[in-house]
Amino acid sequence: MIINLKFFASLRPYMPGDKDESWVDVQMETNVGEVLDYLKVPPDKPKIYLLNGVHADRETLLKEGDVLSVFPPVAGG
């Protein structure tokens, strides 16, 4: 199944291609954490996960056409 990826800031280099968004083909029953591991996204970066604009976590299962956004906030305030 195809899912849409949107990685922000320092996570962008881990997204396939060189654009603002990308698509990957993953197997059914794949979760958010497995996709990120497959793309070699470092697990130690603090992250906010959104699936179709709604909160998700690493265990959330993906389905065809989902949009996975991952955002790593940086220090400062």
Add this chain to the structure above:
Amino acid sequence: MKIFLNEKPLEATIGTTIGALASEFKPGADVLIVNGFPAKPAHTLIEGDHAVLIRHGEIPGGEEFDALLSARHTPGVHRKIKHSRVGVAGIGGLGSHIAVALARIGVGELILADFDVVEPSNLNRQYYFTDQLGMDKTEALSQTLRRINPNVTLTCHNTRLTPENIPVIYKDTPVLCEAFDVAEQKAMLVQTALSTLENIIVVAASGVAGYGTTETLGIHRLGPRLVVVGDLETEARENMGLMAPRVGVAAHIQANVVLRILLKEES
């Protein structure tokens, strides 16, 4: 003729002076202002003039303060802001300025949380003063906010926010500002708020350090309930400190996003 006294409409006799108005409505007023300029007691008012009478050191009452804000913002806008509640998580460089901006526009209730005390290193960007060093930030900021707007209801939590207490502290809060410093804490707050507080909208910040151009401080809508302000990349670290101008701009962008949400200009 119709004039405005402290922003409230008033029918006055033609030829009335500002001094006569002061004798009738605010005896002892020592600052007389007509249409934004200081005036002498003998100044004659004309139709449509805005007169303001001030006694040095006197704090405006709730009704008078309401009238001032209503005149500035229009009654419909003021009513919406006054009946709103906003959470601010962390009251350092971002949060203290957000809270001040929201108190100035008349937000009805602010829910503030921070476990920190005011330190000398905070004074380069945070809304605290030298005579507040050592005070709990919640107490210090409460003092300041009450001086700005005595009508605002303040609910302060002098505690560290955690996944356990965030759903309790910000229950029934429609808009929450993420104003932390540490990246892990920012992620924790956003993840916890979005997963446990139904319908809450989080206005977060990321990438506000340094003195790079403020033109890169954007508003990023990552979902229907998450807005992130900042350049997303400029992290606070050695040789890239947090400084008043850029942090202050980001905080006021956050406050303006909140205002637009309260006024239903965006969701």
